[in-house]
Amino acid sequence: MLDFRDRFVVDDPNLLYLDGNSLGRMPKAAAERVRQVTEEQWGSRLVRGWGEGWLDLPRRVGDKIGQMIGAEPGEVLVADSTSVNLYKLFFAALSARPERRRIVTDAANFPSDQYLLQGLRLSFPDLEILRVGQETEVTSLEDLRAALEDSVALLTLSHVGFRTSQLFDIAAVTAMAHEVGAWVLWDLSHSAGILPVELGAANADLAVGCGYKYLNGGPGAPAYLYVRRDLQEQLVSPIWGWFGQHRPFDFALDYTPATGIDRFMAGTPPILSLAALEPGVDLILEAGIDAIRAKSVQITSRLIHLADRELAPFGFDVASPRDPGLRGGHVTLTHPAAWPITQALVKEANLIPDFRPPNGLRLGFSPLYNTLEEVDEAVRRIREVVKSRAHEKYPTHRASVT
């Protein structure tokens, strides 16, 4: 059984950390890598570092992520945040297709993705946004199909839903959109690094994803974007920074986009954060995505089995798909008292889950460091909290952000 737990910093072995899909644990190699880059490169090589590997990092780490998501070298770039990359690609797609003025997404998509679409109206006042399905439910393919027609420039979805854990079939949905001439932008934030993603085989158009969840890149790690090779020269980033210029160090006054994926860079890349991200990506490549997915399916299947047996009698429901082929790496349970229960778990049971309004207790397992025994122990602790009514002394409404 896949076990990379000792490659991560685990200072409290009793802590059940079930939030690796929000912030992955820290790889031991990341600390060593950051020490090396600060002391040996920044400290000693100073500005010479740019010519000694720093400039290549966004592409080099991008190509490694590319191996994980079925992309060719030169199709993935590490840059900016997921939100900024979404903006760049949404804008570029709309600009390239002026005859189409509609974007389709689903209500289950991540809030930042929704807000960025709404903000595009500042630049494209006639943009129509069609939102399919319900926030807390799986989205039906039939509803998506019904929303697709000739005016749709882009369909954008999370490959795995952050709340429900619904897993879309990239190839089938992409083919469905291509039938009406729409492009598809996949947000891989909850799928890359935990399950196989085959962008190339699906002929996917565009994608983005996050560096700090299953890739274990650290808080605020840089994100990545994917643009299929044959689309790269048709698309122009809306942020005309000098790093996306074709010869930034000529310092010319007028902008010409770089050829290839580099045109989606904006400014100077964050070298320390890029360096911290690479060891997490390397760990996933070393473990192999098929082995990671196999263990992930075992974990989530066992969790659902135990939740039905041990937690349902205490008012819990399973809100994620029961078919593992339709489910990502996390499982959301619902309970009317999910928020007080979350507080009791963190404060009294040494278990860190996620609360997702209105009533979701989200349990994210990262197969690199979470174990099957932790599934049993998590269910035991959750049951104990509810059975002993330990949660009843906690507030039922949230005062501030957590």
Ligand SMILES: *Cc1c(COP(=O)(O)O)cnc(C)c1O
């Ligand atoms: C985590 C996540 C993001 C995060 O975006 P940031 O710009 O990194 O804050 C975006 N989309 C999805 C689907 C996510 O899960």
